[in-house]
Amino acid sequence: MFSSFWQLFGYSTFKYRRVSGNSISTLVLDKQPTSVLEVKSAVSKSLGIGADDVDVISNTTILENYQCDFSKDNLTEILVHTKYRRVPAGKRTNREDMFEGNMADGDRVKMSCKHAATPENLYRYCLSKLNSCDLRFKCMECSTTWELPEIATKADMSDDEYVFFSRKMTQVFIDQSNDIHQCPTCRVNCSRKDTKNKQVQCLVCKKEGRTVYSFCWECNVPWTKNHNCKIFFLTQEILDNCERITMEYSDIQNVPKVRACPKCELYIEHESGCKTMDCTSCHHTFCFSCLKPADENGVLQCGMYSSKCEVAPIQKLKRHE
Incomplete structure:
Protein backbone atom coordinates (compact mmCIF):
# COMPACT_ATOMS: atom_id res chain seq x y z
CA MET A 1 0.00 0.00 0.00
CA PHE A 2 2.81 2.38 0.96
CA SER A 3 4.73 1.64 -2.27
CA SER A 4 1.62 1.93 -4.45
CA PHE A 5 0.85 5.39 -3.02
CA TRP A 6 4.22 6.84 -3.97
CA GLN A 7 4.19 5.15 -7.37
CA LEU A 8 1.09 7.17 -8.22
CA PHE A 9 3.25 10.28 -8.02
CA GLY A 10 6.09 8.82 -10.08
CA TYR A 11 8.38 7.85 -7.19
CA SER A 12 10.07 4.54 -6.38
CA THR A 13 10.46 2.86 -3.00
CA PHE A 14 13.59 1.05 -1.92
CA LYS A 15 13.75 -1.30 1.07
CA TYR A 16 16.84 -2.15 3.06
CA ARG A 17 17.85 -3.65 6.38
CA ARG A 18 20.98 -3.19 8.46
CA VAL A 19 23.04 -6.39 8.82
CA SER A 20 22.71 -6.23 12.61
CA GLY A 21 19.03 -5.32 12.74
CA ASN A 22 15.59 -6.78 12.08
CA SER A 23 13.67 -3.61 11.19
CA ILE A 24 13.15 -2.73 7.54
CA SER A 25 13.65 0.84 6.31
CA THR A 26 11.94 2.18 3.20
CA LEU A 27 13.29 5.07 1.13
CA VAL A 28 11.20 7.11 -1.30
CA LEU A 29 13.39 7.95 -4.30
CA ASP A 30 13.07 9.66 -7.66
CA LYS A 31 14.10 6.42 -9.37
CA GLN A 32 14.96 2.86 -8.42
CA PRO A 33 18.72 2.43 -7.75
CA THR A 34 20.38 0.07 -10.22
CA SER A 35 23.96 -0.04 -8.97
CA VAL A 36 25.87 -0.40 -5.73
CA LEU A 37 27.00 3.22 -5.98
CA GLU A 38 23.42 4.45 -6.24
CA VAL A 39 22.32 2.33 -3.27
CA LYS A 40 25.22 3.55 -1.13
CA SER A 41 24.46 7.15 -2.07
CA ALA A 42 20.76 6.87 -1.22
CA VAL A 43 21.22 5.00 2.06
CA SER A 44 24.12 7.13 3.31
CA LYS A 45 22.16 10.29 2.58
CA SER A 46 19.19 9.00 4.59
CA LEU A 47 21.49 8.10 7.51
CA GLY A 48 23.44 11.36 7.36
CA ILE A 49 26.81 9.67 6.82
CA GLY A 50 29.32 9.39 3.99
CA ALA A 51 28.87 6.89 1.15
CA ASP A 52 32.28 5.37 2.00
CA ASP A 53 30.91 4.42 5.42
CA VAL A 54 28.27 2.13 3.84
CA ASP A 55 28.58 -1.17 2.00
CA VAL A 56 26.00 -3.32 0.24
CA ILE A 57 25.97 -6.97 1.31
CA SER A 58 24.95 -10.13 -0.51
CA ASN A 59 24.93 -12.90 2.09
CA THR A 60 28.64 -12.96 3.06
CA THR A 61 30.03 -10.80 0.25
CA ILE A 62 30.63 -7.06 0.20
CA LEU A 63 29.51 -5.95 -3.25
CA GLU A 64 31.60 -3.57 -5.31
CA ASN A 65 30.52 -0.98 -7.84
CA TYR A 66 29.03 -3.22 -10.50
CA GLN A 67 25.44 -3.69 -11.56
CA CYS A 68 23.19 -5.77 -9.34
CA ASP A 69 19.50 -6.52 -9.21
CA PHE A 70 17.97 -4.03 -6.80
CA SER A 71 14.34 -4.77 -7.49
CA LYS A 72 11.72 -2.94 -5.46
CA ASP A 73 10.48 -6.35 -4.33
CA ASN A 74 13.86 -7.43 -2.95
CA LEU A 75 15.30 -6.53 0.44
CA THR A 76 18.86 -5.21 0.34
CA GLU A 77 21.24 -5.67 3.26
CA ILE A 78 23.41 -2.75 4.31
CA LEU A 79 26.58 -2.73 6.40
CA VAL A 80 27.40 0.53 8.16
CA HIS A 81 31.04 0.94 9.16
CA THR A 82 32.53 2.76 12.13
CA LYS A 83 33.55 6.18 10.80
CA TYR A 84 36.21 7.09 13.37
CA ARG A 85 37.76 4.07 15.10
CA ARG A 86 38.77 4.87 18.65
CA VAL A 87 41.20 3.06 20.92
CA PRO A 88 39.45 1.51 23.96
CA ALA A 89 40.23 3.04 27.34
CA GLY A 90 43.46 1.73 28.81
CA LYS A 91 44.58 0.05 25.57
CA ARG A 92 46.55 2.91 24.00
CA THR A 93 50.27 2.35 23.41
CA ASN A 94 53.23 4.21 21.91
CA ARG A 95 54.55 1.14 20.09
CA GLU A 96 54.88 1.22 16.31
CA ASP A 97 52.02 0.09 14.13
CA MET A 98 52.84 -3.45 12.94
CA PHE A 99 51.67 -2.61 9.43
CA GLU A 100 52.98 0.90 8.73
CA GLY A 101 55.41 1.60 11.55
CA ASN A 102 55.59 5.25 12.60
CA MET A 103 54.03 6.29 9.31
CA ALA A 104 50.60 5.13 10.49
CA ASP A 105 48.11 7.87 11.30
CA GLY A 106 46.23 7.79 14.58
CA ASP A 107 46.60 6.21 17.99
CA ARG A 108 47.77 2.63 18.37
CA VAL A 109 45.92 -0.08 20.27
CA LYS A 110 47.83 -2.70 22.25
CA MET A 111 46.96 -6.27 21.32
CA SER A 112 47.05 -9.22 23.73
CA CYS A 113 50.47 -10.17 22.34
CA LYS A 114 51.79 -6.67 23.27
CA HIS A 115 52.24 -5.59 19.65
CA ALA A 116 50.27 -2.67 18.26
CA ALA A 117 48.22 -1.36 15.36
CA THR A 118 45.85 1.48 14.62
CA PRO A 119 42.22 0.31 14.93
CA GLU A 120 41.65 1.05 11.24
CA ASN A 121 44.68 -0.96 10.08
CA LEU A 122 43.66 -3.80 12.38
CA TYR A 123 40.17 -3.89 10.91
CA ARG A 124 41.34 -3.72 7.29
CA TYR A 125 43.90 -6.46 7.85
CA CYS A 126 41.37 -8.84 9.42
CA LEU A 127 38.74 -8.06 6.77
CA SER A 128 41.28 -8.86 4.05
CA LYS A 129 42.09 -12.19 5.71
CA LEU A 130 38.39 -13.00 6.04
CA ASN A 131 37.68 -12.17 2.39
CA SER A 132 40.46 -14.59 1.49
CA CYS A 133 38.63 -17.28 3.54
CA ASP A 134 41.48 -17.34 6.06
CA LEU A 135 40.17 -17.56 9.63
CA ARG A 136 43.63 -17.29 11.19
CA PHE A 137 43.92 -13.68 12.35
CA LYS A 138 47.57 -13.62 13.34
CA CYS A 139 49.87 -10.90 14.59
CA MET A 140 52.26 -9.74 11.87
CA GLU A 141 55.09 -9.59 14.42
CA CYS A 142 54.82 -12.80 16.43
CA SER A 143 52.07 -14.88 14.75
CA THR A 144 49.90 -14.92 17.88
CA THR A 145 46.30 -15.72 16.92
CA TRP A 146 43.66 -13.18 17.92
CA GLU A 147 40.04 -14.15 18.57
CA LEU A 148 37.09 -12.21 17.17
CA PRO A 149 35.97 -10.61 20.48
CA GLU A 150 39.41 -9.04 20.92
CA ILE A 151 39.50 -7.86 17.31
CA ALA A 152 35.98 -6.42 17.54
CA THR A 153 36.80 -4.43 20.66
CA LYS A 154 40.21 -3.15 19.60
CA ALA A 155 39.19 -2.37 16.02
CA ASP A 156 36.12 -0.56 17.41
CA MET A 157 33.78 -2.53 15.14
CA SER A 158 30.22 -1.38 14.56
CA ASP A 159 27.40 -3.80 15.32
CA ASP A 160 27.02 -4.39 11.58
CA GLU A 161 30.70 -5.21 11.17
CA TYR A 162 30.65 -7.68 14.07
CA VAL A 163 27.58 -9.50 12.71
CA PHE A 164 29.09 -9.60 9.21
CA PHE A 165 32.37 -11.03 10.53
CA SER A 166 30.50 -13.66 12.56
CA ARG A 167 28.33 -14.63 9.59
CA LYS A 168 31.23 -14.81 7.16
CA MET A 169 33.41 -16.79 9.57
CA THR A 170 30.60 -19.31 10.03
CA GLN A 171 30.12 -19.65 6.28
CA VAL A 172 33.85 -20.11 5.63
CA PHE A 173 34.00 -22.77 8.35
CA ILE A 174 31.08 -24.62 6.77
CA ASP A 175 32.52 -24.36 3.27
CA GLN A 176 35.82 -25.78 4.47
CA SER A 177 34.21 -28.56 6.47
CA LYS A 225 12.35 -39.85 -6.04
CA ASN A 226 14.93 -41.85 -8.01
CA HIS A 227 17.46 -39.10 -7.35
CA ASN A 228 20.57 -39.20 -9.51
CA CYS A 229 23.25 -36.57 -9.00
CA LYS A 230 24.21 -36.70 -12.66
CA ILE A 231 20.90 -35.24 -13.80
CA PHE A 232 21.78 -31.96 -12.12
CA PHE A 233 25.05 -31.67 -13.97
CA LEU A 234 25.91 -31.06 -17.56
CA THR A 235 26.54 -33.48 -20.33
CA GLN A 236 29.14 -32.55 -22.93
CA GLU A 237 26.47 -32.75 -25.63
CA ILE A 238 24.45 -29.94 -24.01
CA LEU A 239 27.51 -27.72 -23.86
CA ASP A 240 28.49 -28.41 -27.45
CA ASN A 241 25.04 -27.70 -28.91
CA CYS A 242 23.59 -24.95 -26.76
CA GLU A 243 22.18 -21.68 -28.13
CA ARG A 244 24.37 -18.55 -28.38
CA ILE A 245 23.16 -15.29 -26.82
CA THR A 246 24.09 -11.62 -26.46
CA MET A 247 24.79 -10.53 -22.87
CA GLU A 248 22.74 -7.67 -21.48
CA TYR A 249 24.48 -4.44 -20.39
CA SER A 250 27.88 -5.46 -21.83
CA ASP A 251 26.53 -6.35 -25.32
CA ILE A 252 28.93 -9.30 -25.59
CA GLN A 253 27.80 -11.43 -28.50
CA ASN A 254 27.93 -15.13 -29.31
CA VAL A 255 28.13 -16.30 -25.68
CA PRO A 256 27.03 -19.90 -24.97
CA LYS A 257 23.69 -19.85 -23.15
CA VAL A 258 24.74 -22.82 -21.01
CA ARG A 259 27.91 -23.09 -18.96
CA ALA A 260 29.38 -25.47 -16.41
CA CYS A 261 30.34 -23.88 -13.14
CA PRO A 262 34.16 -23.72 -13.42
CA LYS A 263 34.45 -25.03 -9.86
CA CYS A 264 31.82 -27.77 -9.45
CA GLU A 265 30.48 -28.23 -13.03
CA LEU A 266 26.87 -27.53 -12.09
CA TYR A 267 24.53 -26.88 -15.04
CA ILE A 268 23.95 -23.10 -15.33
CA GLU A 269 21.74 -21.51 -17.98
CA HIS A 270 21.83 -17.74 -18.47
CA GLU A 271 18.27 -16.37 -18.62
CA SER A 272 18.79 -12.62 -18.24
CA GLY A 273 20.88 -9.99 -16.49
CA CYS A 274 24.56 -9.12 -16.55
CA LYS A 275 27.59 -11.35 -16.99
CA THR A 276 28.21 -11.87 -13.27
CA MET A 277 27.17 -15.40 -12.25
CA ASP A 278 26.95 -17.00 -8.80
CA CYS A 279 26.79 -20.79 -8.62
CA THR A 280 23.92 -21.84 -6.36
CA SER A 281 25.71 -25.05 -5.40
CA CYS A 282 29.27 -24.04 -4.47
CA HIS A 283 28.76 -20.22 -4.41
CA HIS A 284 31.60 -19.66 -6.89
CA THR A 285 31.34 -16.24 -8.59
CA PHE A 286 32.59 -15.90 -12.15
CA CYS A 287 32.05 -14.15 -15.49
CA PHE A 288 29.61 -16.04 -17.71
CA SER A 289 31.43 -14.83 -20.82
CA CYS A 290 35.17 -15.27 -20.19
CA LEU A 291 34.72 -17.65 -17.19
CA LYS A 292 37.35 -15.84 -15.12
CA PRO A 293 36.66 -16.00 -11.36
CA ALA A 294 35.84 -12.99 -9.22
CA ASP A 295 38.30 -11.84 -6.59
CA GLU A 296 37.80 -12.30 -2.84
CA ASN A 297 35.42 -9.31 -2.80
CA GLY A 298 33.23 -10.73 -5.55
CA VAL A 299 34.57 -8.32 -8.20
CA LEU A 300 35.11 -9.70 -11.70
CA GLN A 301 38.65 -9.62 -13.06
CA CYS A 302 37.38 -8.64 -16.51
CA GLY A 303 35.74 -5.39 -15.40
CA MET A 304 32.32 -4.10 -14.44
CA TYR A 305 28.99 -5.58 -15.50
CA SER A 306 28.98 -3.36 -18.63
CA SER A 307 32.58 -4.10 -19.67
CA LYS A 308 33.26 -6.18 -22.74
CA CYS A 309 35.53 -9.19 -22.40
CA GLU A 310 36.52 -12.23 -24.42
CA VAL A 311 34.16 -15.14 -24.91
CA ALA A 312 35.65 -18.35 -23.54
CA PRO A 313 35.30 -21.36 -25.83
CA ILE A 314 32.95 -24.27 -25.17
CA GLN A 315 34.09 -26.01 -22.00
CA LYS A 316 35.26 -29.59 -21.88
CA LEU A 317 34.00 -31.32 -18.74
CA LYS A 318 36.72 -32.86 -16.63
CA ARG A 319 35.05 -36.25 -16.47
CA HIS A 320 35.13 -36.38 -20.29
CA GLU A 321 38.84 -35.63 -20.59
Whole structure:
Protein backbone atom coordinates (compact mmCIF):
# COMPACT_ATOMS: atom_id res chain seq x y z
CA MET A 1 0.00 0.00 0.00
CA PHE A 2 2.81 2.38 0.96
CA SER A 3 4.73 1.64 -2.27
CA SER A 4 1.62 1.93 -4.45
CA PHE A 5 0.85 5.39 -3.02
CA TRP A 6 4.22 6.84 -3.97
CA GLN A 7 4.19 5.15 -7.37
CA LEU A 8 1.09 7.17 -8.22
CA PHE A 9 3.25 10.28 -8.02
CA GLY A 10 6.09 8.82 -10.08
CA TYR A 11 8.38 7.85 -7.19
CA SER A 12 10.07 4.54 -6.38
CA THR A 13 10.46 2.86 -3.00
CA PHE A 14 13.59 1.05 -1.92
CA LYS A 15 13.75 -1.30 1.07
CA TYR A 16 16.84 -2.15 3.06
CA ARG A 17 17.85 -3.65 6.38
CA ARG A 18 20.98 -3.19 8.46
CA VAL A 19 23.04 -6.39 8.82
CA SER A 20 22.71 -6.23 12.61
CA GLY A 21 19.03 -5.32 12.74
CA ASN A 22 15.59 -6.78 12.08
CA SER A 23 13.67 -3.61 11.19
CA ILE A 24 13.15 -2.73 7.54
CA SER A 25 13.65 0.84 6.31
CA THR A 26 11.94 2.18 3.20
CA LEU A 27 13.29 5.07 1.13
CA VAL A 28 11.20 7.11 -1.30
CA LEU A 29 13.39 7.95 -4.30
CA ASP A 30 13.07 9.66 -7.66
CA LYS A 31 14.10 6.42 -9.37
CA GLN A 32 14.96 2.86 -8.42
CA PRO A 33 18.72 2.43 -7.75
CA THR A 34 20.38 0.07 -10.22
CA SER A 35 23.96 -0.04 -8.97
CA VAL A 36 25.87 -0.40 -5.73
CA LEU A 37 27.00 3.22 -5.98
CA GLU A 38 23.42 4.45 -6.24
CA VAL A 39 22.32 2.33 -3.27
CA LYS A 40 25.22 3.55 -1.13
CA SER A 41 24.46 7.15 -2.07
CA ALA A 42 20.76 6.87 -1.22
CA VAL A 43 21.22 5.00 2.06
CA SER A 44 24.12 7.13 3.31
CA LYS A 45 22.16 10.29 2.58
CA SER A 46 19.19 9.00 4.59
CA LEU A 47 21.49 8.10 7.51
CA GLY A 48 23.44 11.36 7.36
CA ILE A 49 26.81 9.67 6.82
CA GLY A 50 29.32 9.39 3.99
CA ALA A 51 28.87 6.89 1.15
CA ASP A 52 32.28 5.37 2.00
CA ASP A 53 30.91 4.42 5.42
CA VAL A 54 28.27 2.13 3.84
CA ASP A 55 28.58 -1.17 2.00
CA VAL A 56 26.00 -3.32 0.24
CA ILE A 57 25.97 -6.97 1.31
CA SER A 58 24.95 -10.13 -0.51
CA ASN A 59 24.93 -12.90 2.09
CA THR A 60 28.64 -12.96 3.06
CA THR A 61 30.03 -10.80 0.25
CA ILE A 62 30.63 -7.06 0.20
CA LEU A 63 29.51 -5.95 -3.25
CA GLU A 64 31.60 -3.57 -5.31
CA ASN A 65 30.52 -0.98 -7.84
CA TYR A 66 29.03 -3.22 -10.50
CA GLN A 67 25.44 -3.69 -11.56
CA CYS A 68 23.19 -5.77 -9.34
CA ASP A 69 19.50 -6.52 -9.21
CA PHE A 70 17.97 -4.03 -6.80
CA SER A 71 14.34 -4.77 -7.49
CA LYS A 72 11.72 -2.94 -5.46
CA ASP A 73 10.48 -6.35 -4.33
CA ASN A 74 13.86 -7.43 -2.95
CA LEU A 75 15.30 -6.53 0.44
CA THR A 76 18.86 -5.21 0.34
CA GLU A 77 21.24 -5.67 3.26
CA ILE A 78 23.41 -2.75 4.31
CA LEU A 79 26.58 -2.73 6.40
CA VAL A 80 27.40 0.53 8.16
CA HIS A 81 31.04 0.94 9.16
CA THR A 82 32.53 2.76 12.13
CA LYS A 83 33.55 6.18 10.80
CA TYR A 84 36.21 7.09 13.37
CA ARG A 85 37.76 4.07 15.10
CA ARG A 86 38.77 4.87 18.65
CA VAL A 87 41.20 3.06 20.92
CA PRO A 88 39.45 1.51 23.96
CA ALA A 89 40.23 3.04 27.34
CA GLY A 90 43.46 1.73 28.81
CA LYS A 91 44.58 0.05 25.57
CA ARG A 92 46.55 2.91 24.00
CA THR A 93 50.27 2.35 23.41
CA ASN A 94 53.23 4.21 21.91
CA ARG A 95 54.55 1.14 20.09
CA GLU A 96 54.88 1.22 16.31
CA ASP A 97 52.02 0.09 14.13
CA MET A 98 52.84 -3.45 12.94
CA PHE A 99 51.67 -2.61 9.43
CA GLU A 100 52.98 0.90 8.73
CA GLY A 101 55.41 1.60 11.55
CA ASN A 102 55.59 5.25 12.60
CA MET A 103 54.03 6.29 9.31
CA ALA A 104 50.60 5.13 10.49
CA ASP A 105 48.11 7.87 11.30
CA GLY A 106 46.23 7.79 14.58
CA ASP A 107 46.60 6.21 17.99
CA ARG A 108 47.77 2.63 18.37
CA VAL A 109 45.92 -0.08 20.27
CA LYS A 110 47.83 -2.70 22.25
CA MET A 111 46.96 -6.27 21.32
CA SER A 112 47.05 -9.22 23.73
CA CYS A 113 50.47 -10.17 22.34
CA LYS A 114 51.79 -6.67 23.27
CA HIS A 115 52.24 -5.59 19.65
CA ALA A 116 50.27 -2.67 18.26
CA ALA A 117 48.22 -1.36 15.36
CA THR A 118 45.85 1.48 14.62
CA PRO A 119 42.22 0.31 14.93
CA GLU A 120 41.65 1.05 11.24
CA ASN A 121 44.68 -0.96 10.08
CA LEU A 122 43.66 -3.80 12.38
CA TYR A 123 40.17 -3.89 10.91
CA ARG A 124 41.34 -3.72 7.29
CA TYR A 125 43.90 -6.46 7.85
CA CYS A 126 41.37 -8.84 9.42
CA LEU A 127 38.74 -8.06 6.77
CA SER A 128 41.28 -8.86 4.05
CA LYS A 129 42.09 -12.19 5.71
CA LEU A 130 38.39 -13.00 6.04
CA ASN A 131 37.68 -12.17 2.39
CA SER A 132 40.46 -14.59 1.49
CA CYS A 133 38.63 -17.28 3.54
CA ASP A 134 41.48 -17.34 6.06
CA LEU A 135 40.17 -17.56 9.63
CA ARG A 136 43.63 -17.29 11.19
CA PHE A 137 43.92 -13.68 12.35
CA LYS A 138 47.57 -13.62 13.34
CA CYS A 139 49.87 -10.90 14.59
CA MET A 140 52.26 -9.74 11.87
CA GLU A 141 55.09 -9.59 14.42
CA CYS A 142 54.82 -12.80 16.43
CA SER A 143 52.07 -14.88 14.75
CA THR A 144 49.90 -14.92 17.88
CA THR A 145 46.30 -15.72 16.92
CA TRP A 146 43.66 -13.18 17.92
CA GLU A 147 40.04 -14.15 18.57
CA LEU A 148 37.09 -12.21 17.17
CA PRO A 149 35.97 -10.61 20.48
CA GLU A 150 39.41 -9.04 20.92
CA ILE A 151 39.50 -7.86 17.31
CA ALA A 152 35.98 -6.42 17.54
CA THR A 153 36.80 -4.43 20.66
CA LYS A 154 40.21 -3.15 19.60
CA ALA A 155 39.19 -2.37 16.02
CA ASP A 156 36.12 -0.56 17.41
CA MET A 157 33.78 -2.53 15.14
CA SER A 158 30.22 -1.38 14.56
CA ASP A 159 27.40 -3.80 15.32
CA ASP A 160 27.02 -4.39 11.58
CA GLU A 161 30.70 -5.21 11.17
CA TYR A 162 30.65 -7.68 14.07
CA VAL A 163 27.58 -9.50 12.71
CA PHE A 164 29.09 -9.60 9.21
CA PHE A 165 32.37 -11.03 10.53
CA SER A 166 30.50 -13.66 12.56
CA ARG A 167 28.33 -14.63 9.59
CA LYS A 168 31.23 -14.81 7.16
CA MET A 169 33.41 -16.79 9.57
CA THR A 170 30.60 -19.31 10.03
CA GLN A 171 30.12 -19.65 6.28
CA VAL A 172 33.85 -20.11 5.63
CA PHE A 173 34.00 -22.77 8.35
CA ILE A 174 31.08 -24.62 6.77
CA ASP A 175 32.52 -24.36 3.27
CA GLN A 176 35.82 -25.78 4.47
CA SER A 177 34.21 -28.56 6.47
CA ASN A 178 33.24 -31.98 5.13
CA ASP A 179 31.03 -32.64 8.13
CA ILE A 180 28.56 -29.76 7.75
CA HIS A 181 26.38 -28.83 4.78
CA GLN A 182 23.71 -26.18 4.43
CA CYS A 183 20.14 -27.25 3.66
CA PRO A 184 19.32 -25.79 0.21
CA THR A 185 15.73 -25.07 1.28
CA CYS A 186 15.98 -23.33 4.66
CA ARG A 187 19.78 -22.66 4.78
CA VAL A 188 20.14 -24.30 8.20
CA ASN A 189 23.45 -26.09 8.83
CA CYS A 190 23.10 -29.88 8.92
CA SER A 191 25.31 -32.86 9.70
CA ARG A 192 24.68 -36.51 8.90
CA LYS A 193 24.87 -39.57 11.12
CA ASP A 194 25.42 -42.07 8.32
CA THR A 195 28.35 -40.91 6.22
CA LYS A 196 27.51 -43.48 3.51
CA ASN A 197 23.96 -42.22 2.97
CA LYS A 198 23.67 -39.33 0.51
CA GLN A 199 20.05 -38.60 1.45
CA VAL A 200 20.04 -36.29 4.47
CA GLN A 201 16.96 -35.14 6.36
CA CYS A 202 16.75 -31.52 7.46
CA LEU A 203 15.03 -31.63 10.84
CA VAL A 204 13.97 -27.99 10.60
CA CYS A 205 12.20 -28.47 7.25
CA LYS A 206 10.59 -31.68 8.53
CA LYS A 207 9.35 -29.99 11.70
CA GLU A 208 7.88 -27.10 9.70
CA GLY A 209 5.98 -29.56 7.52
CA ARG A 210 7.67 -28.87 4.20
CA THR A 211 6.89 -31.36 1.42
CA VAL A 212 10.58 -31.88 0.64
CA TYR A 213 12.72 -32.03 3.74
CA SER A 214 15.63 -34.11 2.47
CA PHE A 215 18.54 -33.10 0.28
CA CYS A 216 21.51 -34.72 -1.42
CA TRP A 217 24.78 -34.44 0.49
CA GLU A 218 26.80 -34.64 -2.73
CA CYS A 219 25.13 -32.16 -5.07
CA ASN A 220 23.27 -30.11 -2.42
CA VAL A 221 19.85 -30.05 -4.09
CA PRO A 222 16.45 -31.16 -2.68
CA TRP A 223 16.09 -34.93 -2.74
CA THR A 224 13.60 -36.37 -5.23
CA LYS A 225 12.35 -39.85 -6.04
CA ASN A 226 14.93 -41.85 -8.01
CA HIS A 227 17.46 -39.10 -7.35
CA ASN A 228 20.57 -39.20 -9.51
CA CYS A 229 23.25 -36.57 -9.00
CA LYS A 230 24.21 -36.70 -12.66
CA ILE A 231 20.90 -35.24 -13.80
CA PHE A 232 21.78 -31.96 -12.12
CA PHE A 233 25.05 -31.67 -13.97
CA LEU A 234 25.91 -31.06 -17.56
CA THR A 235 26.54 -33.48 -20.33
CA GLN A 236 29.14 -32.55 -22.93
CA GLU A 237 26.47 -32.75 -25.63
CA ILE A 238 24.45 -29.94 -24.01
CA LEU A 239 27.51 -27.72 -23.86
CA ASP A 240 28.49 -28.41 -27.45
CA ASN A 241 25.04 -27.70 -28.91
CA CYS A 242 23.59 -24.95 -26.76
CA GLU A 243 22.18 -21.68 -28.13
CA ARG A 244 24.37 -18.55 -28.38
CA ILE A 245 23.16 -15.29 -26.82
CA THR A 246 24.09 -11.62 -26.46
CA MET A 247 24.79 -10.53 -22.87
CA GLU A 248 22.74 -7.67 -21.48
CA TYR A 249 24.48 -4.44 -20.39
CA SER A 250 27.88 -5.46 -21.83
CA ASP A 251 26.53 -6.35 -25.32
CA ILE A 252 28.93 -9.30 -25.59
CA GLN A 253 27.80 -11.43 -28.50
CA ASN A 254 27.93 -15.13 -29.31
CA VAL A 255 28.13 -16.30 -25.68
CA PRO A 256 27.03 -19.90 -24.97
CA LYS A 257 23.69 -19.85 -23.15
CA VAL A 258 24.74 -22.82 -21.01
CA ARG A 259 27.91 -23.09 -18.96
CA ALA A 260 29.38 -25.47 -16.41
CA CYS A 261 30.34 -23.88 -13.14
CA PRO A 262 34.16 -23.72 -13.42
CA LYS A 263 34.45 -25.03 -9.86
CA CYS A 264 31.82 -27.77 -9.45
CA GLU A 265 30.48 -28.23 -13.03
CA LEU A 266 26.87 -27.53 -12.09
CA TYR A 267 24.53 -26.88 -15.04
CA ILE A 268 23.95 -23.10 -15.33
CA GLU A 269 21.74 -21.51 -17.98
CA HIS A 270 21.83 -17.74 -18.47
CA GLU A 271 18.27 -16.37 -18.62
CA SER A 272 18.79 -12.62 -18.24
CA GLY A 273 20.88 -9.99 -16.49
CA CYS A 274 24.56 -9.12 -16.55
CA LYS A 275 27.59 -11.35 -16.99
CA THR A 276 28.21 -11.87 -13.27
CA MET A 277 27.17 -15.40 -12.25
CA ASP A 278 26.95 -17.00 -8.80
CA CYS A 279 26.79 -20.79 -8.62
CA THR A 280 23.92 -21.84 -6.36
CA SER A 281 25.71 -25.05 -5.40
CA CYS A 282 29.27 -24.04 -4.47
CA HIS A 283 28.76 -20.22 -4.41
CA HIS A 284 31.60 -19.66 -6.89
CA THR A 285 31.34 -16.24 -8.59
CA PHE A 286 32.59 -15.90 -12.15
CA CYS A 287 32.05 -14.15 -15.49
CA PHE A 288 29.61 -16.04 -17.71
CA SER A 289 31.43 -14.83 -20.82
CA CYS A 290 35.17 -15.27 -20.19
CA LEU A 291 34.72 -17.65 -17.19
CA LYS A 292 37.35 -15.84 -15.12
CA PRO A 293 36.66 -16.00 -11.36
CA ALA A 294 35.84 -12.99 -9.22
CA ASP A 295 38.30 -11.84 -6.59
CA GLU A 296 37.80 -12.30 -2.84
CA ASN A 297 35.42 -9.31 -2.80
CA GLY A 298 33.23 -10.73 -5.55
CA VAL A 299 34.57 -8.32 -8.20
CA LEU A 300 35.11 -9.70 -11.70
CA GLN A 301 38.65 -9.62 -13.06
CA CYS A 302 37.38 -8.64 -16.51
CA GLY A 303 35.74 -5.39 -15.40
CA MET A 304 32.32 -4.10 -14.44
CA TYR A 305 28.99 -5.58 -15.50
CA SER A 306 28.98 -3.36 -18.63
CA SER A 307 32.58 -4.10 -19.67
CA LYS A 308 33.26 -6.18 -22.74
CA CYS A 309 35.53 -9.19 -22.40
CA GLU A 310 36.52 -12.23 -24.42
CA VAL A 311 34.16 -15.14 -24.91
CA ALA A 312 35.65 -18.35 -23.54
CA PRO A 313 35.30 -21.36 -25.83
CA ILE A 314 32.95 -24.27 -25.17
CA GLN A 315 34.09 -26.01 -22.00
CA LYS A 316 35.26 -29.59 -21.88
CA LEU A 317 34.00 -31.32 -18.74
CA LYS A 318 36.72 -32.86 -16.63
CA ARG A 319 35.05 -36.25 -16.47
CA HIS A 320 35.13 -36.38 -20.29
CA GLU A 321 38.84 -35.63 -20.59
